[in-house]
Amino acid sequence: MSKLGQDLITITQRPDTVFVEGQGAWLTDEGGKRHLDLIQGWAVNSLGHSPSVITQALLAQSLRLLNPSPAYYNRPLLDLAQRLVAVSCFDRVFLASSGAEANEGAVKLARRWGSRMRGGAHEIVSFEQSFHGRTLAMMSASGKPGWGDIYPPMPGGFSKARLNDIASVERALTPASVAVMIELVQGEAGVVVADPGFVRELRALTRERGVLLIADEVQTGVGRCGTAFAYEQYNVEPDLMTLAKGLGGGVPLAALLCKEELNCFEPGDQGGTFCGNPLMAAVGLAVVNEVCRPDFLAEVQARAEQLSQGLQAIAREHGLVGERGLGLLRALVLPVDVAHDVVAAAQALEPVGLLLNAPRPHLIRLMPALNISAAEMDEGLALLRQALRNVLR
Structure with a gap:
């Protein structure tokens, strides 16, 4: 052996x-x-x-500044946020280190908004067979069979619908629902693609019910699907989007993006020791500039x-x-x-x-x-x- x-x-x-x-x-x-x-x-x-574009970005930034702490601005952080806003439909950016971290940030931001604007609405509707990460909360959000039995008790506040079945979403939504989280392509489920008609119905339903639409584009974002982001191919605009994987091109980098009206974290609500560090942000900027042409x-x-x-x-x-x-x-x-x-x-x-x-x-x-x-x-x-x-x- x-x-x-x-x-x-x-x-x-x-x-x-x-x-x-x-x-x-x-x-x-x-x-x-x-x-x-x-x-x-x-x-x-x-x-x-x-790739040379990444190795050059790493070398140049490593010689200048690694991490001044998230308590201060740094130039790559500002430049990457500005670039992501420019190529997407979103207005604000939070940088993190992994897809699970970005997805947790999206849930936290949605719940923060729900506490302010929806009388404490907090439940997240996600989908059977979905995958949103390996933290306890994101395992609970995911629809991977058997995950609820590995580390009980699991965090609550997540319910499941079936992809491409709008009636199942309608049944899952309650007055306590604050958002629906969807992978436009369920990668871990075996590359199951959301139907365009379903996504349009989902966007209409979430608007009608006053709940947010979160697009988990951790795997599909930054050119993977042939456009900068997969949501562009569905002719919808989510309220929040998460990125990771291809954003860093091989280094640990993730992002949470939101519309301006959802920018409701109070100082101290969200953060992280490595969030927005210039070394990773410099790489992300180089990747986005290359891929989104x-x-x-x-x-x-x-x-x-x-x-x-x-x-x-x-x-x-x-x-x-x-x-x-x-x-x-x-x-x-x-x-x-x-x-x-x-x-x-x-x-x-x-x-x-x-x-x-x-x-x-x-x-x-x-x-x-x-x-x-x-x-x-x-x-x-x-x-x-x-x-x-x-x-x-």
Whole structure:
């Protein structure tokens, strides 16, 4: 039995591979083997591994200022907030370090608003199969089966509806409801895309009932879906939005954005030792400036179409169920529960391995770098075909 990782607290099962270097779409392990990475830290590395735009931002800022404390302004904090406001429909920004932290901030801000404007309304409606983070409150907000049984008692104030079922949302809403929190694409559930008609009905319903709409764009935001933010493709404006993952391009950075009328935290209500530190904010600014250019997003859309068409062809060749997703967040649906076998077979390919993710036993999830080349995408599809042949034959 391998002793690799014996000094770490066990949180997951990892293959016996130690990665030492990454460039663009590729990772190299200690043995020198290269792997085409279509996971990219679970949609974190928006510009791939070790992009120069990030390393330069880190180096330049690290030589100037790391963290003056959140009690003071710093220039990257101000510049990133201004840039996020400029490219979105929101007016105010709070920077944090993780998606769970941003989502907790959104719930806290919604409840603060509810205490002031809705007579103490505090309940959050979220969705079955959703994923909002691993803090206790966000596990309670999530709809992942079984999570309510791991760390009882769980925080209250969260109810569940079904995605793409507006009647279930209507049933879940009560006079105590203050917000509905939605992932426009449920990534951990297997890349389940919210129906545009449902989202429009949801926005109309929340306005009618006087409750807020929170868009959890931790995985879908910052170019992942082919636009700066996924909500743009639904022709709605949420009241609050959370970002993380791709915002930092590989470093721990998250954001909570809100409309001006929701800017109701009192000093001391929200904060954090590392929130808005200039080192991470400088990276976020570099990433947003790169990703949110129209020409960059046009390339994301082109690669998304290439990936979608390639997965559809693979599904036809192997008699699979099909593919789904939005932009460069996609899933291949298998007819049997062999996704984990396909992931292992893909990494074991020689001389080049392929890194995939299996969020469900019958699903393969793909989250490549947003700047992956057309040739690298074709190579990834070819390696996926080979792995599927090895497992399904």
